[in-house]
Amino acid sequence: MQIMQTRRRFLAGAAMAGAAGIVGLPESLHAEPPLETTTVRLPRWVGGAYCWAGAYIAGELMRADGFTDIRYVEADKSVDQSEWIARGETDFSVNFPPNQIASIDAGVPIKVLTGLHSGCLELIAKESIRSVTDLRGKRVGVDGFNNSRHVWLSLMSAYVGLDPVNDIQWVLTEDVKPTELFVQGKIDAFLGTPPQPQELRAKKIGHTILNNAVDRPWSQYFCCMISATTDYVNRYPVATKRVLRSILKAADLCVSDPERVAQQVVDRDFVPSYDYALQTLKDIRYDRWRDFDPEDSLRFYTLRMQETGMIKSSPQQIIANGTDWRFLDELKRELKT
Structure with a gap:
């Protein structure tokens, strides 16, 4: 597994300025509590994951929000992210709800923090x-x-x-x-x-x-959600909120300016094709983090997994043991459009 540092200039700084101008940055960072850590590790697949654009471009927003050590941990697609985060190789994960539910059911110490989008399957x-x-x-x-x-x-x-x-x-x-x-x-x-x-x-x-962007019941629930290790959430609540804020602002940018985002993820070598990146951004629904209730998604998928014998935990147990919505609740109020 390789670690890719985002220390390269973001299109010589111009693209970052544009992204910051579109999604907005905190008016005053020192009006908030100081970061407990300036390091965060995020996942990246070899060959790229086109529907992860929101997480990919969020790195530069995190840098503008006070982070100095932003790492994208790279691994082959044959290894599911649930294994990376369970082994402590990443601090955050972008994953399907069933994978996160299976991890929580198995006792992996993670917290699902928000839904990201629907419609990538x-x-x-x-x-x-x-x-x-x-x-x-x-x-x-x-x-x-x-x-x-x-x-x-x-x-x-x-x-x-x-x-x-x-x-x-x-x-x-x-x-x-x-x-x-x-x-x-x-x-x-x-x-x-x-x-x-x-x-x-x-x-x-x-x-x-x-x-699953349009066909019920799957279109009514998130297909990708953001989770973090319980240790990171507990030790670094300020950092957790800022990471999440950057990802959600990046999701808004995926909706408002998909052409810019598609170009950025290609220029930064996250994915190889601009055309496929742009089409993916237009196909999936990055706007739904504001509208969908992430708890509903976990409840729905937990029930389906129970019915097929994949897990033993009830929806109440999964939600109680593996979620933390306080950051999302605050950010929904702060990031109102």
């Missing part, structure tokens, strides 16, 4: 498959069992009455990209994350049978 299938119920007996590609895609697909199939264990032919994609297997006709469907759906749409291959 699309279930891609061949033309003859028109709905999730049509996946019965079909070959569905996953890159591992009990990981993000397998869990999501299990929850989605169980929700419409399928038995995820017996009704679906799971195909391990292993080191091959699911898009390649799909194009080759070796799998009938897979759950795509950016830029996979965008790539296939450009080639007019397959179609989307479920998009």
